[in-house]
Amino acid sequence: MAASASYNLLSTPSLKKQISSSSLSWRLPLSSTFRVSIAAPRPKRAATFIVLAMDAKPTVLVAEKLGQAGLELLKGFANVDCSYNLSQEELCTKISLCDALIVRSGTKVTREVFESSGGRLKVVGRAGVGIDNVDLSAATEHGCLVVNAPTANTVAAAEHGIALIAAMSRNIAQADASVKAGKWQRNKYVGVSLVGKTLAVMGFGKVGSEVARRAKGLGMHVIAHDPYAPADRARAIGVELVSFDQAISTADFISLHMPLTPATSKILNDESFAKMKKGVRIVNVARGGVIDEEALVRALDAGVVAQAALDVFTEEPPPKDSKLVLHENVTVTPHLGASTVEAQEGVAIEIAEAVVGALKGELAATAVNAPMVPAEVLSELAPFVILAEKLGRLAVQLVAGGSGVKSVKVTYASSRAPDDLDTRLIRAMITKGLIEPISSVFVNLVNADFTAKQRGLRITEERILLDGSPENPLEFIQVKIANVESKFASAISDSGEITVEGRVKDGIPHLTKVGSFDVDVSLEGSIILCRQVDQPGMIGRVGSVLGGENVNVSFMSVGRIAPRTHAVMAIGVDEEPNKEALKKIGDIPAIEEFVFLKL
Numbered sequence: 001m002a003a004s005a006s007y008n009l010l011s012t013p014s015l016k017k018q019i020s021s022s023s024l025s026w027r028l029p030l031s032s033t034f035r036v037s038i039a040a041p042r043p044k045r046a047a048t049f050i051v052l053a054m055d056a057k058p059t060v061l062v063a064e065k066l067g068q069a070g071l072e073l074l075k076g077f078a079n080v081d082c083s084y085n086l087s088q089e090e091l092c093t094k095i096s097l098c099d100a101l102i103v104r105s106g107t108k109v110t111r112e113v114f115e116s117s118g119g120r121l122k123v124v125g126r127a128g129v130g131i132d133n134v135d136l137s138a139a140t141e142h143g144c145l146v147v148n149a150p151t152a153n154t155v156a157a158a159e160h161g162i163a164l165i166a167a168m169s170r171n172i173a174q175a176d177a178s179v180k181a182g183k184w185q186r187n188k189y190v191g192v193s194l195v196g197k198t199l200a201v202m203g204f205g206k207v208g209s210e211v212a213r214r215a216k217g218l219g220m221h222v223i224a225h226d227p228y229a230p231a232d233r234a235r236a237i238g239v240e241l242v243s244f245d246q247a248i249s250t251a252d253f254i255s256l257h258m259p260l261t262p263a264t265s266k267i268l269n270d271e272s273f274a275k276m277k278k279g280v281r282i283v284n285v286a287r288g289g290v291i292d293e294e295a296l297v298r299a300l301d302a303g304v305v306a307q308a309a310l311d312v313f314t315e316e317p318p319p320k321d322s323k324l325v326l327h328e329n330v331t332v333t334p335h336l337g338a339s340t341v342e343a344q345e346g347v348a349i350e351i352a353e354a355v356v357g358a359l360k361g362e363l364a365a366t367a368v369n370a371p372m373v374p375a376e377v378l379s380e381l382a383p384f385v386i387l388a389e390k391l392g393r394l395a396v397q398l399v400a401g402g403s404g405v406k407s408v409k410v411t412y413a414s415s416r417a418p419d420d421l422d423t424r425l426i427r428a429m430i431t432k433g434l435i436e437p438i439s440s441v442f443v444n445l446v447n448a449d450f451t452a453k454q455r456g457l458r459i460t461e462e463r464i465l466l467d468g469s470p471e472n473p474l475e476f477i478q479v480k481i482a483n484v485e486s487k488f489a490s491a492i493s494d495s496g497e498i499t500v501e502g503r504v505k506d507g508i509p510h511l512t513k514v515g516s517f518d519v520d521v522s523l524e525g526s527i528i529l530c531r532q533v534d535q536p537g538m539i540g541r542v543g544s545v546l547g548g549e550n551v552n553v554s555f556m557s558v559g560r561i562a563p564r565t566h567a568v569m570a571i572g573v574d575e576e577p578n579k580e581a582l583k584k585i586g587d588i589p590a591i592e593e594f595v596f597l598k599l
């Protein structure tokens, strides 16, 4: 009979790879949660994995206009609901029927949206760079992965920045409006030249560095401020990185290219405008919120800022009577930085691939709120991921009362140097194993650390560096729970903690230690642990009780400290024994204690 285990897609990102690399049959999971049936590996590893889809297809809500190529890609995998201009209320209603949501900057994905999803929403795809319209903390708390499309619109945004610099310095928009109004004001619209002027690029990331490159081509002297950018990257394109004050006080043009964060909110304000050269020109294609807009109006009125060119606003669209928008020295566009045909097609494909990949359980390279684990690392860690979750499950079920777990120590024994072993995925899966059996919380890679912290569960990690070939990522994983009592006293090791240890053998996770007892049982099906007086015939007696109740034994292993004292027997079973069978095992005179553990 087959044993079953439920996996969440985001929790088992490499399952598909693991399955296909073993030449096993695979049918694409089409729901956010699916069931994997694993034929028990008797007498040797079986080669049949059947993935049973629980729903027909996942549903993706596309809440803002997306390029056709991206839509086609999504439609090949999911039901796609394109509903634009939804009110917050409509979005909250629809979201409970959706597995993924795709937005641009115009949709606020608030905590309320995640709460309304009732746990179904697994991925939010931001078809663009800025994720300031997505409540990342709420997404993480709800175990929802957020992915973005960070590269496809970079050039478009940089070109728009350059277009605004050029348009502003030559009064293109104002002159155009004037001519169309029947005027011919050649003296009024005398501009300023760019060549030889100093441009301060604030935020030297993808867009900022492309703006810098293009501005140098226009003969501008370019400096940049970015506390996190490597100086050699700036030097490579002939840009000097300077302090914030130096940048704003020496620039003729200031172009903003940083994300909107608590640290950058209103970073240009009365105080910073006061430090600028009189007649400075400001360009913003980043986010409206990085400028204190009222302070900018004051600086424009005072002539400190000669002109501003803005693509983005604190409130979008800005109020119709916005003094800033209506200011005669301000050129505006309606958040068009990413709006080129080419960029929108690119962004649509980039986000559709990321969302489909995430729904399939692969970890997107553009995950914003989860560790990014490269595909090759994922594939080699796959069996350890399963081992980790099962060790967590076993350990927590050994705790008396099943609660009060506050301190867990995980030891990774490996021949690999710490830098070559990324354990975040393993830690997340141990956390999942520790928390899910004793709560209704759903844990995945996205919310594992958050959930552990929220429950006051402290997980410390230790590495043991082994001699030997670093071919295997890990030799063994040990999970210890401190300061608790165990319902199976033999699980407490000499150091006083519940201890379980496991290894991967031939691709299959094995339990190899319980407390101070060495055992060796494959972690499939469920497990009965018995401590007994070590004497002949024990295996037969327990085996015949189980056989009599039609419970199939898949593995048995006995670990003892010394002959004829005490031993721990680990028995893998395919079915859950009924109460009667468990009672009969407990009644065998030499059995001192036993526990049934579900994997």
Ligand SMILES: NC(=O)c1ccc[n+]([C@@H]2O[C@H](COP(=O)([O-])OP(=O)(O)OC[C@H]3O[C@@H](n4cnc5c(N)ncnc54)[C@H](O)[C@@H]3O)[C@@H](O)[C@H]2O)c1
Pocket (backbone or CB within 6 Å): 129, 130, 131, 150, 153, 154, 157, 202, 203, 204, 205, 206, 207, 208, 225, 226, 227, 228, 229, 257, 258, 259, 260, 263, 264, 285, 286, 287, 311, 312, 335, 336, 337, 338, 339
């Ligand atoms: N108008 C548009 O349509 C449009 C299009 C694309 C991007 N954007 C926006 O442009 C901005 C930049 O995008 P990107 O793709 O270049 O992002 P990026 O992450 O590649 O670059 C942002 C840079 O800002 C730097 N930074 C962070 N805090 C800073 C601070 N306090 N001071 C100075 N620099 C700081 C970072 O170190 C990073 O190098 C984002 O706000 C994005 O949302 C707008």
Ligand SMILES: O=C(O)[C@H](O)COP(=O)(O)O
Pocket (backbone or CB within 6 Å): 104, 105, 106, 127, 128, 129, 130, 131, 153, 335, 336, 337, 338, 339
């Ligand atoms: O952050 C971004 O990618 C840009 O601001 C583009 O936003 P949009 O997708 O709403 O045009």
